[in-house]
Amino acid sequence: MLAPVNHILPLTTIERERILPVAGTVTAKLNQKVSSTDMIAEATWSREHVLIDVARALSISANAADRLIRVKVDDKVAEGTEVAVGKGIISRTIRAPRGGRVVAAGGGQVLLETGDASVQLKAGIPGTVVHIIPNRGALIRTVGALIQGTWGNGRIESGVLLNLTEKSDDVLSASRLDVSLRGSIILAGLVKDVETLRTAAELPVRGLILSSISPGLLPVAQQMRFPIVAIDGFGQIPMNSAAYKLLTSNAKRDVTINAEAFNRYTGARPEVIIPLPVSQEPSEPIDVDTLEVGKTVRMRRAPHAGAIGTLTKLHPGLSSLPSGLRAKAAEVKLENEEKILVPLVNLEIVG
Amino acid sequence: MPVSLLQDNSLLAVNVGASSTRAVLFDVVEGQYRFIASGQAPSTAEAPYKDITLGVNQAIANLQTVTGKTLLDQDNQLITPVQADGSGVDAFAATLSAGPALRAVVVGLLSDVSMQSAQRLAETAYLQVIETFGLNDPRKPDEQIDAILRARPDIIILTGGTDGGASRSIQKIMESVGLACYLMPEEKRPMILFAGNQSLTDSVKQSLGNLTPSLHFSPNIRPSLDTEDLVPASRELAQVFSDVRKRNMPGVDELNTWTSGRTLPTAYAEGRIIRFLSRMNGTSRGILGVDLGTTAAVVAAGFNGKLTLGVYPQFGLGENLPGLLRYTQIEDIMRWLPLDIAPSVVRDYLYQRSLYPGTIPATKEDHAIGHAISRQVLYLAMQEARRNFPPEARLLRKDLMPLFEPILAGGGALSDAPTPGQSLLLLLDALQPVGITSIILDQNNLLPLLGAASESNYLLPVQVLESGAFMSLGTIVSVISPASYGTPVLRVRLTYDDGSDARAEVKFGGLEILPLGMGQTARLTLQPLNRSDIGNGAGRNATIQVAGGVMGVVIDARGRPLTLPEDPVRRRELFKKWLWSVGG
Numbered sequence: 001m002l003a004p005v006n007h008i009l010p011l012t013t014i015e016r017e018r019i020l021p022v023a024g025t026v027t028a029k030l031n032q033k034v035s036s037t038d039m040i041a042e043a044t045w046s047r048e049h050v051l052i053d054v055a056r057a058l059s060i061s062a063n064a065a066d067r068l069i070r071v072k073v074d075d076k077v078a079e080g081t082e083v084a085v086g087k088g089i090i091s092r093t094i095r096a097p098r099g100g101r102v103v104a105a106g107g108g109q110v111l112l113e114t115g116d117a118s119v120q121l122k123a124g125i126p127g128t129v130v131h132i133i134p135n136r137g138a139l140i141r142t143v144g145a146l147i148q149g150t151w152g153n154g155r156i157e158s159g160v161l162l163n164l165t166e167k168s169d170d171v172l173s174a175s176r177l178d179v180s181l182r183g184s185i186i187l188a189g190l191v192k193d194v195e196t197l198r199t200a201a202e203l204p205v206r207g208l209i210l211s212s213i214s215p216g217l218l219p220v221a222q223q224m225r226f227p228i229v230a231i232d233g234f235g236q237i238p239m240n241s242a243a244y245k246l247l248t249s250n251a252k253r254d255v256t257i258n259a260e261a262f263n264r265y266t267g268a269r270p271e272v273i274i275p276l277p278v279s280q281e282p283s284e285p286i287d288v289d290t291l292e293v294g295k296t297v298r299m300r301r302a303p304h305a306g307a308i309g310t311l312t313k314l315h316p317g318l319s320s321l322p323s324g325l326r327a328k329a330a331e332v333k334l335e336n337e338e339k340i341l342v343p344l345v346n347l348e349i350v351g
Numbered sequence: 352m353p354v355s356l357l358q359d360n361s362l363l364a365v366n367v368g369a370s371s372t373r374a375v376l377f378d379v380v381e382g383q384y385r386f387i388a389s390g391q392a393p394s395t396a397e398a399p400y401k402d403i404t405l406g407v408n409q410a411i412a413n414l415q416t417v418t419g420k421t422l423l424d425q426d427n428q429l430i431t432p433v434q435a436d437g438s439g440v441d442a443f444a445a446t447l448s449a450g451p452a453l454r455a456v457v458v459g460l461l462s463d464v465s466m467q468s469a470q471r472l473a474e475t476a477y478l479q480v481i482e483t484f485g486l487n488d489p490r491k492p493d494e495q496i497d498a499i500l501r502a503r504p505d506i507i508i509l510t511g512g513t514d515g516g517a518s519r520s521i522q523k524i525m526e527s528v529g530l531a532c533y534l535m536p537e538e539k540r541p542m543i544l545f546a547g548n549q550s551l552t553d554s555v556k557q558s559l560g561n562l563t564p565s566l567h568f569s570p571n572i573r574p575s576l577d578t579e580d581l582v583p584a585s586r587e588l589a590q591v592f593s594d595v596r597k598r599n600m601p602g603v604d605e606l607n608t609w610t611s612g613r614t615l616p617t618a619y620a621e622g623r624i625i626r627f628l629s630r631m632n633g634t635s636r637g638i639l640g641v642d643l644g645t646t647a648a649v650v651a652a653g654f655n656g657k658l659t660l661g662v663y664p665q666f667g668l669g670e671n672l673p674g675l676l677r678y679t680q681i682e683d684i685m686r687w688l689p690l691d692i693a694p695s696v697v698r699d700y701l702y703q704r705s706l707y708p709g710t711i712p713a714t715k716e717d718h719a720i721g722h723a724i725s726r727q728v729l730y731l732a733m734q735e736a737r738r739n740f741p742p743e744a745r746l747l748r749k750d751l752m753p754l755f756e757p758i759l760a761g762g763g764a765l766s767d768a769p770t771p772g773q774s775l776l777l778l779l780d781a782l783q784p785v786g787i788t789s790i791i792l793d794q795n796n797l798l799p800l801l802g803a804a805s806e807s808n809y810l811l812p813v814q815v816l817e818s819g820a821f822m823s824l825g826t827i828v829s830v831i832s833p834a835s836y837g838t839p840v841l842r843v844r845l846t847y848d849d850g851s852d853a854r855a856e857v858k859f860g861g862l863e864i865l866p867l868g869m870g871q872t873a874r875l876t877l878q879p880l881n882r883s884d885i886g887n888g889a890g891r892n893a894t895i896q897v898a899g900g901v902m903g904v905v906i907d908a909r910g911r912p913l914t915l916p917e918d919p920v921r922r923r924e925l926f927k928k929w930l931w932s933v934g935g
Binding site: 002004005022023047048049050051053103104107109111113150214215216233234235236237262263264265266267268287288300301302303305321322323324325326327341342343345346 | 393396397398399400401405409450451491492493496497500526530533534536670673695696698699700701702703704706707709710711712713714715716717718767769770773
């Protein structure tokens, strides 16, 4: 049976397509080296529109109004610009109530777009621009360690990784955050209170890598200006041992958090990337693999959610689970040597 | 039935859900259509696969393993019709529910006329209504344009005006819709369904035809002020859904090739079969179909051939689970738990499950939380659906469910329960049926596939429904009573065909089961006590012939509406007792 692969890799080649939500200008150049926070593209779009109903204002037909309209599509108009001037002894002038760009004119109406908003697209990962996607973004490649998570607050930042944990289920409290951590990315376990997040923001830190996050903290975590990534999900799940080992062994290195929101359809996931120097590029990770004996797997659901083990036996047919359900299942040996029965659909491959 | 009347011999039907893809084979056995077998595989609409084809092929491959029949060729193409060597099938049908709910903007005129009908229409498909506009919308046209742009709709439903009635106001709103579409990048423009004043059809074509990838028309959903007809529009909306999926979900195009463009939304197909059954039913009672799955909770109720279909993505058991707490309190979920579990654990579960909707519970605790959530979402879906039931729905009391016979239940959450008793108890708790009804479990989730098959073959659903492919859970007698807890409310006598009988006196608050196996029949004599009502009026006796089921005859004297004890310890004890009553 095929299973999705959760990437927790000490060394791999990582390629990420970064694209604008709307068409814009790509500022990155082919083969350019970028850091995760470098802007590679930008776009502007109008936040609001203003509809000027010339025909109605002048109490004339749409056709008649069209003949009086003095602006055309793509014209940039300032506030107060004459949009149309009526005829007659006492002619009335219709002016633009706000500055903007004419996006439509006809049918006796003029539509302006106003209030430009802009978006700047960051590289998201440190690496080399290997392909430019005209008007939309770029493909960036790097080599390093990759740890994928399950929840992110949408921010991107790089910094030195500092480990504040002694074990994978440690709880980070506000009292452990002091000024020496300013500007760092913190490897924490669980965060149970809002105060800890606020203290981290006050320092400020450059990022938090959590094992899991309480749903009650999500609204505050979303507001934080630094990236927060939860590796294993929600509640009080200890960090999976593969991710924990990899992160702790890379403490004091420069790491990047791209806390992109999990999107089940596009495959976007929050991730931690640790760029590493290599003489030869390793292969890119695969996204799907076959569940086979010997594969390293991660449990996706209770009672061992997040735990890492080795698939030791694929049971034929259906197996009875403690829940009473019958399903295709496998025997998995956990790191403490305990052997457990896990439904295949609750497994993902680590690699 | 002469074999010559059969239109095709074999039919392969595939249902692509958010979590699972099922392939089902129907074929002719001794001159009758029969359900042969099914194959299942995890769905592959989501990353990392991002193409439903893989899941479809795997489900069919698993079906091939079960049946020993080759259905796909070496290039994974469907073999059709049946070949000389026995490989292949004669016909193919498919339903689809995978993917996020479509983002919809609903436009009408009057809030209590076309807007209401448009909202009801939107509820017949996997839609999430992001914005609504009506005649009384206080926003200026440019604000409406910005609201549509912010909504990023996949579809805009345009309604309003009775046939030959108002047109100017609709045209005004249409201008805003057109301008908003014009401002969107071409590849992101929504599909548009017009189901309003039919005299505006040409005008709509002229104004919006070039501003949408696909403009659909249906007869007016409010042809007159006092008439509502959602059926044709609902059918067209199903087509729009398929078109949107074809546009943005890889693999749907290929599936459409196999179905000759007739891939149906699963909920629509389920509604179609319920309407079909309702037409055949010929009683004053309705027919109820419920489907609880990852994408949505679906309630389809047929009354005298008329269908009320409610599709509620907000009550699906997948990616929308964290949003459930916008519609209900955590305590409302907790009340259904037979185990002592902290609210924080239930809240964490909602979020964690949304990450991996295709996973299944491995422990009793995990399973208990899942079933508590299922009870609550099905309960909420029923309450929502009730609002749209027609006046002809026969009610015993305004605050209770109408009378239904039978109730058909399917969807992963119901069909995958460890025991039939657990499925039954979940349904009794969530739906709280009244009177005498039978409950049938669609354990192979065939109903929507039969609905899809009926598109081209009316005989197949009828014969499969009669064939025993569904699991009858039994006959349920629900007692409404003003009596207090522990007071006798019903005297029951079940006389078996061999003359023996089983008797019981059921007290208020009790849940009793009298055995009556599948295929058996018996005479059931019911004598309500203390002004209790079993659907015929307070204190009125009934003697009926009943058919058996996996659970037999179930007397649910726990009251309607079901009121649970406030004390959590006592409540959990009761739940354990009820679970024990239905076999654990």
